Amino acid sequence: MSYNVLMDVIDFLSKPEAYPHPVKQIKLIQTHISWVFLTGEFVYKIKKPVEFGFLDFTTLEKRHFFCKEEIKLNRRFSPEIYLSVVPIVKRNNAFFIDGEGKIVDYAVKMKQLPQTACVTHLLEKDKITPTIMQAIAKKMADFYLKAETNREIATYGLPEKIEINIKENFDQTASYTSRTIPEKIYNALKEYSFSFLEKEKDRFLKRITAGQIKDGHGDFHCANIYWHQGKAYILDCIEFNKRFRYADVAADVAFLLMDLDFRQASFWGNNFLNTFLAQTNDFSLLGVLTFYKIYRAYVRGKIKSFETDMPGISTAQKEAATRQARVYFELAYSYLSKPCSPRILAVTGLLGSGKTTLALALAARLSAIVIRSDAVRKHLVGAKPDTHLYAPFGKGVYTKEMSERVYESLISLAEEILGYGFPVILDASFNKEIYREKVRALSQKMGCPYLFLYCQCEEEIIKNRLQQRQKKGEDISDAYLGLFETFKKSFEPLRDENKIIVDTGQPIERTIQEITKRSIV
Template sequence: MSQSLIAALQNPALYPHPVDGFQVIETHISWVLLTGPYAYKLKKPVNFGFLDFTGLEARGHFCGEELRLNQRLTDDLYLEVLPITGSAEEPQIAGDGPIIEYALKMRQFPQSQLLSTLQANGELTTAHIDEMARQIARFHLDAPRVPAAHVAGTPESVMEPVRQNFEQIRPFLSDKADLQQLEALQAWAESSFERLKPLLAQRKAEGFIRECHGDIHLGNATLIDGKVVIFDCIEFNEPFRFTDVYADAGFLAMDLEDRGLKCLARRFISQYLEQTGDYQGLELLNFYKAYRALVRAKVALFSMPADASPMQRATALRQYRNYANLAESYSTIPSRFLAITSGVSAVGKSHVAMRLVEALGAVRLRSDVERKRLFGEQQVQNDPNVGIYDAQANTATYDRLHELAGIVLRAGFPVAIDATYLKRDQRDAAAKVAEATGTPCLIIDCNAPQAVIASWLAQRQADRNDPSDATLAVIEQQQANREALSAEEVLRSKRVETNESGSLDTLVANIRQRLPGL
């Protein structure tokens, strides 16, 4: 394929639809022709080792794979693969005669709607991140499992590209500080691998190696008709796509953190976990984020021309160091804590817990979510003390919350449990988890005026997007039966007026003061 074909395709007469004009977007592996209503993507005849598009048959095959795989996450965005016939100088789209090339036809969308562009313009919202979390979680839960006999996901296959990063980066570095940092990162990666090897093997055995996306970041997500759409998955290399779901989710978390959006990265991971319930693999997250950061660090060096000028080399090294520093940040040992909310339904506990997620890196565990994960979406009776809300179900729910809290704390993350904790024995059980894991335990005593609680409840019921089934009658019953904090509990509690933003700010500042590593 030559530039002459790309030039010749910029002829409105070739297309069976109106053409608003042509714009060509070129990457290292493809050309994309924008026509207005549709985009046409052609693969370059290149071989980079990790992909080989040199043969026409291969380009046709991978156009078909791109169509098939991206239809898993999109609707009417990827349309069809079209043969190009004729000659490079006088091509025809879907014409007669021998095929000289293939084009993937896509519905065109404005580049201004890419989430990376929205982020650059300060228009990326928590709603966008929450929608990505829901979509990616559903996608991972439904994605086909890679067969157990396949090498993908075995501990050694996971570690091979990690080691390759260090081997390929080292020849580009000459500065002593850069080399020392790389050695320290490699030592951390090797020690982490030895520690995580049993978990990696367990994940492989339990089917968490799935046919994933492989390249989830803000540049591969856009708004179409007001909805987030994730596109452009890896079609050309199975090992890049056949991976643990945590490697897939970790890529987006790393991308957000690289953009200075640490709060949104934390929110994404916590929301993703609420959807999947996959807390057992959380210990892998920082390992995979560091790997993804070092891939980008390596690419920054690879992009430097062989005859790079001093300015070009300085720019590439600056990009490399930014990613290397990000990777290094994942090797630090964080301060952990266990925070539990205490208060009636609709008092704002979920908002308080999410604030700890975004500000302090906690993972939120929600009683309403875990209860329904345990017992399913059962019809709630008029009596709030029966069915999934009877005494036995309550005990099982809190037991599960405390089990998960132990898992998350041992994985190295702080925990915020969003539950009512109206009973002393429930709070005592949480304190035992903190004691067993060597972490401080904080009770967040959540309060708000009755009128505010009633208004929040009404809004929640109107929105119909909250897992809680509480009614005003339930809240009144909770208030009547709530066991007050003991004198001992008051000493390790913080009172929060959830309707006052300053009260939450003070809570976060107090925790940071006590645990400066956050």
């Protein structure tokens, strides 16, 4: 199809009469690989006949194939949204979506979600909540626990395979060093990327052994995530190149975290990350997380650089793409100098005393990793964290022997995470001195400070929390009111000098302020 005919198609699809359903208003969004028509009820996405090395849409057959792939692959995330592949036809010297006529191209037909439901919009309007981020994290955790992996897919986690993507990035951006990326940043990121792949080869091999190379998403960022009517929808996974989709789970997680950093919303990135880790127990992804955040930021900078050369866009759009490319490259560069401050915070207290709320709030401000004993316990017995295993005090999965296993696992995970350079928050009751001694021993072994945060508040508040928690059943904790008195009697006094007593009966922001004024955090 010639360029002129192609432009005629785009022109006709900008008119309501081109569609087989009522259309009041049409909005066209253009990317470097697609034209996207928003018609109110439905979205139609047409692939541009372009070739970028990493994708090839130059023939009708290829565009048809990848339209079908897009439907198939994205139904794994949001089956209600991805409807069908429809032909674009020519009849009576005009072009239409579907119906009789000569097929000239194809479009992916989707249900249109309101733009106000997009996470980018929610962030701009300050409407993101912990509930939303945790729901997205749980959806993705469930997806990756079931996502396909096999011998072929696993090979994409090999350093030599990852190096292909890295080399392609730097080869394709070499000509932009005087336009969108300073030569200093280009050289520094190139040196880091290849060096990390070589020096930390064992980390990548460990990810393969752990089965964490999956057929994933490949383009998991805020603009592809929606929250509509109490449900998360994930859109637009990469269909055009399995090399970008077959990857470490950490690569997808890193994409979202990087994008939230880009949008000055790192707080929500930490909220997502800690929920995801609690659900998956996949803490080894932290060992390659910074590497992949740099990779993802660089890819976005590359794509924005491509947009500066895209035909048919205005000078203002090109200038905006140039600015955004520079910001992405600078963000990637900033990850090289992120200070590491390993430390241990152990949040302790009675059942219902507010330990988890405090741990997650502190983690978001410190870029810390939370390890929840409740989640660790479930993973040790092969249960999903959201599965409730209620039992009397000291019975079921809460025997003394099981609790010792949980604390050993907590400390082992904390040591691993500290080794990656992250601060750690241990969310557990630490009701016995033998468990607290493990924290002190780890602090000495790792050469980093520790602090106990003892949570307390009025018992009436605690009992009400426990009643509400069991009634709603939304939190992963199995604590309930009937355990409170027995647990309280078993709690050994905390006499460590490195401690702060925290009143969790007050607003969490005030609590955080008091802690940051009085401690190593």
